Every structure is written in structure tokens, then in C-alpha cells.
Amino acid sequence: MTESSGPPLSLGEIIRRRRELAELPMRQLAAMVGISGPYLSQIERGLRAPSDRVLHAIAAQLRTTADVLVEQATPEPSPPAAMLAAIAADPDLTAHQRRALVEVYTALRETTIARRRRGGGPPAHEDRPGR
Structure with a gap:
């Protein structure tokens, strides 16, 4: 970002x-x-x-x-504070793991948001229970 x-x-x-x-x-x-x-x-x-x-x-x-x-x-969306707080508060994660999780989470959100802006939703096989 x-x-x-x-x-x-x-x-x-x-x-x-x-x-x-x-x-x-x-x-x-x-x-x-x-x-x-x-x-x-x-x-x-x-x-x-x-x-x-x-x-x-x-x-x-x-x-x-x-x-x-x-x-x-279009302003870049910021990750929800609750998710970032949960990652930061997890005592079982190292500092490196926390940074990696925040980066992956942010990248996944930005991909989904960009897809929605282009008029598409998630691919048909995603977000279905049981898969």
C-alpha cells in the first residue's frame, strides 16, 4: 500500500x-x-x-x-482494526509471522476489493460452504 x-x-x-x-x-x-x-x-x-x-x-x-x-x-482500504489487533495480540506468533499474516491478509482483501470494483465477485468455487 x-x-x-x-x-x-x-x-x-x-x-x-x-x-x-x-x-x-x-x-x-x-x-x-x-x-x-x-x-x-x-x-x-x-x-x-x-x-x-x-x-x-x-x-x-x-x-x-x-x-x-x-x-x-479510489482510496486504498485499510484492514479492519479488529483483525490487526487479533494478529498483534496472539502470543503464539513471532514478530515475523505477524508481519507476514498482515501482509497476506491485506493482499487478499485488496484482490477481492479490486475484483468487486471491476464488476466481478469471487470466482464461483470460492466462498461456498463445504468446499
């Missing part, structure tokens, strides 16, 4: 920053995407959410993917 120097940026802020880094005026990017300048302005200010089609078109013009833009705007 990466450290953050403030609150996570919104999707609109991510788009605006990437547009500015690409040195594209708002009107030019809007024309390239096929939307109006005011609509792009509303997206960048967080007043409107772009449709999937518009988000993919914006991402393509900014030479990235919609998934990358959304991921950058």
Missing part, C-alpha cells in the same frame, strides 16, 4: 490533473472526446459523473485506461 499525503483525489481531479499534464486545453479534450466543454468542466469539478463511454473516451485521449483513472481516485 502506498502512503498518501492528503485525502484521495476525486475522479474529476484526476482527469483534470492528467489533462493539464498532457497540456491539453479543456475545450480541446472535450472536442477530442466528443462532449461539450461545460460537460467536461462539470466532470472535472465533480458535479457530474461521466458515463462509461465518456470515461473510456477521456482515458483513451489521456493515454491511459478508465480502470487506472478510477483506481487512482
Whole structure:
């Protein structure tokens, strides 16, 4: 997980920053995407959410993917404190084992959360009792 120097940026802020880094005026990017300048302005200010089609078109013009833009705007979840406290309190674990468990647990959670963001759930064979 990466450290953050403030609150996570919104999707609109991510788009605006990437547009500015690409040195594209708002009107030019809007024309390239096929939307109006005011609509792009509303997206960048967080007043409107772009449709999937518009988000993919914006991402393509900014030479990235919609998934990358959304991921950058989504704060990384932190593991539940109760789980971390249970690992830390277990007297039968070494410090190395505790670190390893926290890393594995965090990685598994992040994988599941990322899969859900992409619209998928756990694979059909997972999370079924008796398996």
C-alpha cells in the first residue's frame, strides 16, 4: 500500500490533473472526446459523473485506461482494526509471522476489493460452504 499525503483525489481531479499534464486545453479534450466543454468542466469539478463511454473516451485521449483513472481516485482500504489487533495480540506468533499474516491478509482483501470494483465477485468455487 502506498502512503498518501492528503485525502484521495476525486475522479474529476484526476482527469483534470492528467489533462493539464498532457497540456491539453479543456475545450480541446472535450472536442477530442466528443462532449461539450461545460460537460467536461462539470466532470472535472465533480458535479457530474461521466458515463462509461465518456470515461473510456477521456482515458483513451489521456493515454491511459478508465480502470487506472478510477483506481487512482479510489482510496486504498485499510484492514479492519479488529483483525490487526487479533494478529498483534496472539502470543503464539513471532514478530515475523505477524508481519507476514498482515501482509497476506491485506493482499487478499485488496484482490477481492479490486475484483468487486471491476464488476466481478469471487470466482464461483470460492466462498461456498463445504468446499
